[in-house]
Amino acid sequence: MIILLVEDDPAQLRPLCIALSESGHLVDGVENSQDAQWLMSQKDYDLLILDWMLPVVSGVSLCQQYRAQGKIAPVLMLTAKDTTTDKVTGLDAGADDYLIKPVDIPELLARVRALGRRSPQWHGDLLRLGDLHLHLSTLTLERQQTSIRLSSREFHLMEYLMRRSGQVITRDNIEQTLWTWDTEPESNAVTALIWRLRQRLDELDAKSWLETVYGMGYRLTVPENIS
């Protein structure tokens, strides 16, 4: 998943970032709400993890702003204490889950998995779309007895597209989402990546699943003849 993590204490931020990355997610970890606001509005995340207490703009406000933008990705709040009033406030702001600080990493990962499961196509360790299966832990894509390994980039793109299958995804969108803001590509990296993914899909006779919408972007869909 593509995750935004906001936590003002670097000592806490770092290990969380590492843990999430190691579980196969793409994480943007930022320490202040200004950066968070910018990223929130620019990128298309699968999950937000917000510290409740943040200088300047609190996590609750961030969550409210995010929801005001009409975005629906789940939001997980990190609260210092377990008070009911906090919980209610957070719910009103549009949060989906809570975690008491200090954060227990395995529990965080469990919650993240649980929230990720809300994607309709999720089954166990894999994302499904038609008869395509994407195994999250092994980065393999399989269809009818054949399975192939994707590179990291290819995998993240595929996951991103699968979670949004049917929608048209802008090339800008992909660029902003798959590349961290400090490493944005300057040329046609996106085109090249799409091309590589297509070659992989071709190995599974699924090239037609990923179509170009000229002037708009790309779309991953299940062809008519597939269940």
Add this chain to the structure above:
Amino acid sequence: MIILLVEDDPAQLRPLCIALSESGHLVDGVENSQDAQWLMSQKDYDLLILDWMLPVVSGVSLCQQYRAQGKIAPVLMLTAKDTTTDKVTGLDAGADDYLIKPVDIPELLARVRALGRRSPQWHGDLLRLGDLHLHLSTLTLERQQTSIRLSSREFHLMEYLMRRSGQVITRDNIEQTLWTWDTEPESNAVTALIWRLRQRLDELDAKSWLETVYGMGYRLTVPENIS
């Protein structure tokens, strides 16, 4: 949609224009109320976005003038502060919605979507006319199992005509509306565009929907035999 955006600060105008264009709208962004008045009276917009504070003629006055012309497109005001009296004044002037400056772009886009939804033919992501469906996010037009992609220009024209179905639309009207004043075509671009759209409609057996009213313009209607 065809949108008129008036904001005297170029630094604010620019990003808004870009954001709206990227969401698939046609935007005329101007910096002063004189240009706005001219465009307002000439072109046929789907939405007006007016800054409250403008030199010479304020946004509120612009809104009043616009309404005095009997035009009904929704108006979204950008106000510096969130005061009730402003809100009342604006409502009296005929505004439909408000946004506090500085403008949060995603929120603006959400409001714009909401206002666009007021068109009677609006359903979810698509405009409907008879059994014709125009998908805004994919620029596809479909009818009875068949769907075809429109080019950007074709799409905007189709949207324009659908939102005004039954009315006769001048060729001048189309020219003024679909082309920004600084890029007006010098030849029969409009005719060519109409022709191309007709070819597309023909693929859906709907060529007869778009009729020529000789000496007047064009009109898109639902044929008798269709519900």
Add this chain to the structure above:
DNA sequence: TGGGAATGTCATATTTCTGTTATATTCTCC
């Protein structure tokens, strides 16, 4: 540290879009 995979970059095709020109057709009104 070396080698291979992964990935960004460049140069070059290919496709699609769209304004233009040139020519044909249709319409209105006398």
Add this chain to the structure above:
DNA sequence: GGAGAATATAACAGAAATATGACATTCCCA
């Protein structure tokens, strides 16, 4: 019915978007 205007059709061409493939660099693991 015919003149002249309005509209339609068809082909062309430059521009923009996307695809392709070769190449260079980076990254990671043995």
